[in-house]
Amino acid sequence: MKYHCLSIIISLLIIFACGSKPEQISANQTSGIDQKPIQGMVLIEGGDFTMGTNDQNSYPSERPAVLRKVASFWMDETEVTNKQFAAFVEATGYVTVAERKPDWEDMKLTLPPGTPKPDESLLVAGSLVFVAPDQAVSLDDISQWWQWVPGAYWKQPEGPGSDIRGKENHPVVHIALEDAEAYATWAGKRLPTEAEWEYAAKGGNNSRFPWGNELTPAGNFKANTFQGAFPHQNISSDGFDGTAPVRSFTPNDYGLYDMIGNVWELTSDWFDAAAFMREKAMAPALDTTISKCYNPENPYAIEKVIKGGSFLCADDYCINYRPSARRGQDVYSGTSNVGFRCVKDV
Template structure:
């Protein structure tokens, strides 16, 4: 883990072409904390599973009573043959498609889970040092408890990702590829069908494949999205700036006008699927919601730990 000193910083952005959920920029402050220098890997998650016998959400049969809470009232129950363990997998077509319909490249795959990220027939052999994916918020929480750590807040995550470079478009400055360098694992080409892999990777990369930021943190931008502990509220920054009503105890902590029935957690950092022509979320200010009870093949996590006061005379 690396020590993140904390302090004041500008969260979000006022850039005209940024997504509404990351506006406006607001000044916030975080206390110091420890953070994993890398995303949690397949090997680390496997050790957790081996020691605890934990079964991830994607390996369990979906619970209809829980699922329907995130669907419009009156949605009929699907046939039992559909309610089987699985997860969402990136499955791009070999030809150009409109980018306004995610069902054209995301598919529910029965049997997809952290050990079989693309479904039956896939595995993580030789990918022990890759970030674990197909993990839900519940799975990340369980791992964190076992590890004696916790998921970062959205404030902590963004402060750490900026690495002391405040108010810049990207984590390292205002250019995506300064001097032609690829500083993070993203998508080059035409999303979703044509990935040119100019950064050296066609999918996820082993953790630590790109240079760390000034705090010693690797892959805070790109590679895989990272879960945080916060509920997703599309108006969070507007509320902080006094431009939208504050949430009260009787309001749903999750607000996403594009998915009004969902219960989502904030994820940050973008992934290897973020491209210039679609989902330009490889920026510290970018933020999206992801369903708390499922995973995908491009979402992982890293953990933090609170500062431990030192006691004089103790070792």
């Protein structure tokens, strides 16, 4: 059995529900911050906001809504691109997690105690790749569309024989937590907290999506998501099958692109499925990261929060293209629909 693939697939088994309009309060932003512009970044002025939702049609991990406060920060306008990540690799010689032979000591931390070590022939470098099936399949079995592909990594996103030529401005994918943190450190930045990310994604608005209450107002697509019958039939009404170049859609009111759709984005917070329940009575406080991971769907998981949904979020499956939606991502692995963007302290 390919235990590495198994451990990652287990970490992706989240039970999805339909999303709807979250209850929010208006963002209370500060003003008067005197900062020199940083190329490619947007200054997000801090304030109080409502994080999560009270809507019972949302996913349980989003509820209940809690009041949070974030300090001002800079955020990348876009997801980190292949071109930007290539510059980092060229400057440092960095080798991503997907390019390395899996470490059994790390793997067994995410598996039930006593799981035997697989044969060495199965411990090969690679990553999880979305491969659309030829026909309709059960949505309860994600192995029908996720495949462990030896040799898949950021520069070969579909595996050997694929490349990123012509996709220099697409978001980099197959990025594990360690990879994202290494890039951020090199760039003099860091990963956003979940609260920073959600605050920025909402753009100061009280609507279901950053742009309003309709996914496609007047038939206009505002994000790269999945149209059609998931996972086998993407009719690509938004113009894209897979990732899209950054800045392909209009930015939110803060000037940030692709906060919804395209690729999921890593944050620095550990995924705690019950985090908001524990904070139910908490008054607004400065944002702090969650210090413990908890996912009842995958009790052995070591996961960070990812936000924003991706090009694989569809009306009939993963309705995570909302700022309040959240999911856990295995820290030791990347996939073909997970990327990141960075922030910088003011």
